[in-house]
Amino acid sequence: MKVSKTIELVRQLVKEARRTGKTIGFVPTMGALHAGHVSLIDTAKQKCDYVVVSIFVNPTQFGPSEDFDKYPRPIEEDLKICQKAGVDLVFNPTTSEMYPDKNITCVNVEKLTDNMCGRSRPGHFRGVTTVCAKLFNIVSPDFAFFGQKDAQQAIVIKRMVADLNMPLEIVVCPIVREQNGLAMSSRNKYLSPQEREDAAFIYKSLQKCREMVDSGIRKTETIIVQMRNILEKKASIKIEYVSIVDEKTLENIEVVQDKVLAAVAVRIGSTRLIDNIPIDIST
Numbered sequence: 001m002k003v004s005k006t007i008e009l010v011r012q013l014v015k016e017a018r019r020t021g022k023t024i025g026f027v028p029t030m031g032a033l034h035a036g037h038v039s040l041i042d043t044a045k046q047k048c049d050y051v052v053v054s055i056f057v058n059p060t061q062f063g064p065s066e067d068f069d070k071y072p073r074p075i076e077e078d079l080k081i082c083q084k085a086g087v088d089l090v091f092n093p094t095t096s097e098m099y100p101d102k103n104i105t106c107v108n109v110e111k112l113t114d115n116m117c118g119r120s121r122p123g124h125f126r127g128v129t130t131v132c133a134k135l136f137n138i139v140s141p142d143f144a145f146f147g148q149k150d151a152q153q154a155i156v157i158k159r160m161v162a163d164l165n166m167p168l169e170i171v172v173c174p175i176v177r178e179q180n181g182l183a184m185s186s187r188n189k190y191l192s193p194q195e196r197e198d199a200a201f202i203y204k205s206l207q208k209c210r211e212m213v214d215s216g217i218r219k220t221e222t223i224i225v226q227m228r229n230i231l232e233k234k235a236s237i238k239i240e241y242v243s244i245v246d247e248k249t250l251e252n253i254e255v256v257q258d259k260v261l262a263a264v265a266v267r268i269g270s271t272r273l274i275d276n277i278p279i280d281i282s283t
């Protein structure tokens with residue numbers, strides 16, 4: 001496994017891989033890798049001949065009062081995980097390698113970023129789409145792999161790729177959960193054992209949503225009340241949003257039909273956690 005801190009070396013190594021006819025798979029990450037990331041790498045390995053992982057805590061997607069400084073950066077552990085998973089190249093740039101000057105160019109996907117995390121984290125998605133556009137230009141992958149846990153991110157990135165005719169395909173991989181249902185996230189590292197137990201109620205609320213839809217309930221207001229009730233059982237959980245949105249537009253809907261996304265964002269202590277389930281009643 002090669003590790004590169006420079007854009008130039010990444011370009012050179014990817015070019016060499018391509019010259020020998022290899023397809024390039026790319027897993028962009030901010031490190032603090034967990035089983036969710038490993039499942040993205042595994043899928044990339046099944047689909048592509050040469051797998052690149054980026055590990056870069058991107059400052060431009062964090063708000064001024066967010067956790068950029070304390071975001072976990074266990075680089076040695078991360079490299080071991082990549083090595084074990086059979087990654088070919090890790091790109092671990094410094095901030096000055098990625099942003100030598102203060103960027104005055106950015107990529108902004110409109111509308112899809114108005115609701116949910118876009119509403120509660122102004123500027124977040126502009127940071128994500130801009131860094132992903134940069135990373136795609138550096139790595140030039142055939143496929144890039146994203147987790148369903150960040151459902152809005154995956155939809156926004158797909159739209160950016162389509163709108164800007166970027167020559168790659170976005171593959172979205174299922175959420176990997178801990179035993180109690182908590183979606184795997186690098187931020188789970190912040191949780192105390194008690195908070196981790198309480199966090200199981202996030203998935204419980206989403207399961208409630210599925211149960212209610214399965215039992216024929218379609219009014220989202222009714223479902224959201226029940227989901228909130230479950231979350232409110234734990235005093236440690238502070239709800240940021242509980243939304244049921246159209247899977248394509250990410251706009252709130254009043255009635256469940258076709259394909260929708262039920263999504264939750266909460267804070268437990270100072271830790272922000274998100275989760276979602278796609279629901280398809282179109283068939």
Ligand code: PAF
Binds near residue numbers: 029030056128131132
């Ligand atoms: O999902 C993440 O870890 C980040 O948002 C990403 C896609 C690596 C961009 O910094």
